[in-house]
Amino acid sequence: MTISGRAQVLVNLQLPPVGLIQKPQLWNMMLSNASGTTLTLHAELLLTEASGGQQVLSGTTGNFTLATGTVPLNAGTIGNIQYNVLGSGYAIDASPAGLLPPGHFLACFSFWKHSGDVVEVIAEECIELLVEPMAPPILIQPYDGIGIESLNPLFTWLPPSPAGLFNNLRYQFDLVELGVNQTAVDAIQQNIPVFSQNQLQGLSLQYPLSAYSLEYGKTYAWRITATSNNAPVSLSETWTFTPRQFNRIDSMVKGDLPFARLLRNDEAGYAIFSGEIKFEYINETADSIWHIRVVDLSLSSRPGWELDMDSLPMRRGQNLVRYQVKEEDAFVDKHMYQLELVNSRNEIWRLRFEYRQPQAINETENQN
Known part of the structure; x- marks a missing residue:
């Protein structure tokens, strides 16, 4: 909260700490008129870079009246606001409701009182702004x-x-x-x-x-x-x-590896499989039907498919599962996958694993 003034008018800027993306949001403020009479004002805005001071955008309102006491002010109550784009390094929509350019800026407001032919500044205030894109890289x-x-x-x-x-x-x-x-x-x-x-x-x-x-x-x-x-x-x-050096794990993959445990929510175990997927799942519910999906993490599109587990029973408590990979399963040699199990509580149990094609392992051994 920032407050400034020259006795007659106090300015309390009320810009949002996050989510500032549009020009109308710049004008959210409270004005306190302590002059004892209604004033005729206009306001000016100058937006500059916080670091270099380069001018980016200016805005000027039409004349408006300010009654005595504390009055909320926003773009709707001010009326017409004319903007001018000053910085060539920014792509700015000059329309009154346009988006602000992302960056770190200093916004300075000045309020001008009109008394006949005399126009004078009666209040000024500046505030730093951080305008972020709607989505990051x-x-x-x-x-x-x-x-x-x-x-x-x-x-x-x-x-x-x-x-x-x-x-x-x-x-x-x-x-x-x-x-x-x-x-x-x-x-x-x-x-x-x-x-x-x-x-x-x-x-x-x-x-x-x-x-x-x-x-x-x-x-x-x-x-x-x-x-x-x-x-x-x-x-x-x-x-x-x-x-990882994949060839160094070939002999380990062909061995009888232990069951890899599925972990709940954002956690994920890690394993290496070849020909079959072996995992341990602790069923804390009364579920009897598997709902398991596999996602290929090595591809940017992250394709996935459901595993056919109908032939494997599920029981309460510990389940040690050996799923034999089928021809229709789209596993690719040396790709990384994530296995996801969703139970009746909508809990997600996960396991990440690296898959090795048995044929690829045999070819590697023959070459060695």
Whole structure:
């Protein structure tokens, strides 16, 4: 809350702390007229960059009257507002109800009193604004939590929206290594990047051969920052991936691996399967019918299908399940999948696994 004035008029700006996206929202305020008489005013707005001071947008109202006491003011009660676009680096809709450009700005309001031919400023107030896109950049691949074979992966993402609000949209790519017991968000905020690149114009980045060498078995976190006119405007989520040497797990896959446990809600176990899917599910309900879906995490479209579990009984308590993969199941060698079980409580139990085709394993052994 900010209050300013020159004795006669006090200004209390009431802009929302989040969700500021349209011009009419700029004019939400309370005016207190302590002059003892009704005033004739007009208001002016100047929007500038918070860092560089570059002028972005101005707005001027028509004349309006302000009664004594405290009066709420908004774009509807003010009436006609004329805007002028001042910054060429921003794509701004000049219409009164248009969207504001994303960025970090300083909004300064001045109120002018009309007394015959005399016009004078009687109140001024400024406030910092952070206008965020309606949707941040969306990461596509490598998918979150996946194991990949390449040490020079291709990273792809989608732009923030609406993309038409930006004239000079660029991206910063940051990659860090996860430490022990670190979350992805903590790592990207605290760790020194193993690789970082800014001023990217496209929506993809092939990890350079000349960059820091990624290592098998280590987990890395990555994030995209969208910038406009060199100022950050939006952050993507933070995703992780782990480079893996698939051939080294072939002998382990062919062995009699233990049952992998399904975990509830946002948690997810991890396993490697070949030819059959083996999992443990603790049925805490009276459910007797399976509702299981498998999603391919290695593809950006993330296709999925239902597993036919009709021949396998479900009982209360512990269930040790061995599902024999069928020809109609669309498993692809070395792809990462997520198995999701939904019970009658609408709880989601999950398991992530890497699938290896038995034929591919035999071919690898013959080559060795």
